[in-house]
Amino acid sequence: MKTLAKxxxxxxxxxxxxxxxxxxxxxxxxxxxxLISNWEGFPCTTIEAMxxxxxxxxxxxxxxxxxxxxxxxxxxxxxxxxxxxxQRLLQLVxxxxxxxxxxxxxxxxxxxxxxxxxxxEKTFQVYEQVLAERRKNDD
Numbered sequence: 001m002k003t004l005a006k007x008x009x010x011x012x013x014x015x016x017x018x019x020x021x022x023x024x025x026x027x028x029x030x031x032x033x034x035l036i037s038n039w040e041g042f043p044c045t046t047i048e049a050m051x052x053x054x055x056x057x058x059x060x061x062x063x064x065x066x067x068x069x070x071x072x073x074x075x076x077x078x079x080x081x082x083x084x085x086x087q088r089l090l091q092l093v094x095x096x097x098x099x100x101x102x103x104x105x106x107x108x109x110x111x112x113x114x115x116x117x118x119x120x121e122k123t124f125q126v127y128e129q130v131l132a133e134r135r136k137n138d139d
Contacts, residue, residue, distance in 0.1 A: 027052035031099060032092045038079055040064040050074075050110040055102035057088050067114065073106035 005011040020026055023045075027033065033049035034057045042063035049056050050067065056074030058064040065076040075088045092099045112118070 023048055024052065027054060030054055032057065032089065033074075034085075034089070035059065035064060036077070036085065037061065037064070042066055047110060047114045050106035050114065053103040053107040055092050055099055056106060057085065057092075067109070069105070069109060073102060073109050 002011070002016060005014045017026065027049055030049075030052070031054070033046070033052075033054040035043055035045055036057070036059050038059070038061060040059065040062040043058070046056055046058060046064065046067050050073065056068060058068060058074065058076055060076040060078050068074045068076055070076060077085045077088060092102070
């Protein structure tokens with residue numbers, strides 16, 4: 001990636017941060033979050049970006065789009081669709097008001113669905129349902 005950035009003459013505008021212990025601080029300095037990849041599970045990075053109040057653009061692969069409300073908290077882009085990615089990024093970069101609105105909607109969704117407490121509660125409910133079903137079948 002560094003070689004490509006040099007070839008494209010954008011190395012002075014790209015940061016390769018590597019492993020970080022201060023993700024919240026890094027995200028607080030950002031305006032848009034993108035996760036463009038060929039495969040994903042359910043990426044925690046998307047949730048972290050929503051917590052930071054950032055609009056999110058992710059590849060439409062695996063579980064990456066699950067946290068996104070299309071056009072409200074972010075966008076999904078088909079794998080390899082560079083033109084749509086460019087259009088979405090351009091829209092968010094040029095429209096500060098829309099970017100802020102989308103980021104605020106992402107933060108609201110994070111608070112409603114993805115805090116530790118919410119995730120713990122949902123996971124605990126799944127365990128309770130499985131155990132209740134198992135008890136029912138044992139009777």
